[in-house]
Amino acid sequence: MDVKSQDLKELDLRGWLVRSPIVAILRGVKPNEVEAIVEVLAESRILVVEVPLNSPSPFDSIERVARRFGGRLLVGAGTVRSTDAVRRVADAGGRLIVTPHADVSVTALARASKLFAVPGFLTPTEAFALLDAGADALKLFPAEAASPAVLGALRAVLPPGTAVLPVGGIGPATLATWRRAGAAGFGVGSSIYRPGETAADVRAKAAALMTALAGADGRA
Numbered sequence: 001m002d003v004k005s006q007d008l009k010e011l012d013l014r015g016w017l018v019r020s021p022i023v024a025i026l027r028g029v030k031p032n033e034v035e036a037i038v039e040v041l042a043e044s045r046i047l048v049v050e051v052p053l054n055s056p057s058p059f060d061s062i063e064r065v066a067r068r069f070g071g072r073l074l075v076g077a078g079t080v081r082s083t084d085a086v087r088r089v090a091d092a093g094g095r096l097i098v099t100p101h102a103d104v105s106v107t108a109l110a111r112a113s114k115l116f117a118v119p120g121f122l123t124p125t126e127a128f129a130l131l132d133a134g135a136d137a138l139k140l141f142p143a144e145a146a147s148p149a150v151l152g153a154l155r156a157v158l159p160p161g162t163a164v165l166p167v168g169g170i171g172p173a174t175l176a177t178w179r180r181a182g183a184a185g186f187g188v189g190s191s192i193y194r195p196g197e198t199a200a201d202v203r204a205k206a207a208a209l210m211t212a213l214a215g216a217d218g219r220a
Helices: 005-009 013-019 031-043 058-069 083-092 104-112 124-132 148-157 175-180 199-216
Strands: 022-025 048-052 074-078 096-098 116-118 138-140 164-166 186-188
Touching: 013 116, 022 199, 031 048, 031 058, 031 199, 048 058, 048 096, 058 074, 058 083, 074 083, 083 104, 096 104, 104 116, 104 124, 124 138, 124 148, 138 148, 148 164, 148 175, 164 186, 175 199
Parallel strands: 022 048, 022 186, 048 074, 074 096, 096 116, 138 164
Antiparallel strands: none
């Protein structure tokens, strides 16, 4: 079903994840290449894009993507470690804040700024503190240090409907196991983009991920 741009802007984070469970992490992307890569992602139906702040000129990349694709995609920043960075992401037009760590101040400011907040966690203590701070979803990171079984155990105690996204080591071969454990989405880094790769490279990787997702969801 086609969705108008205005309707997309009204989606909550879970609505975005229903449409696009894969979050593309473009670590290392440069501003002069980001638009071509994101165009391929959009064509591949990967609609949530994260530019980590340890990439070259990340705010420039976020601004370019937000300006060109803001009505079609959810764009924001990853590796956000300070409240000042939250403000700069908002100024650049980003709408998504992803952290590698359990920072309640960053989470609270993101929510107060009407941005989606997906902070990183690894323990139940961190998870509940972040939810209390207003997190829209939780990033299980590094997923390699946990397991799908850990995610299943966490979901038994987290509030019903809590969206958890494993990040780290997620690719076509591992996606289905996490999906069966209840992952609402996935942060995907090197399996979608590595610095220096072209839009054509990203297109091929996106196709492999989308095929794996369809199989995990019983749509293959």
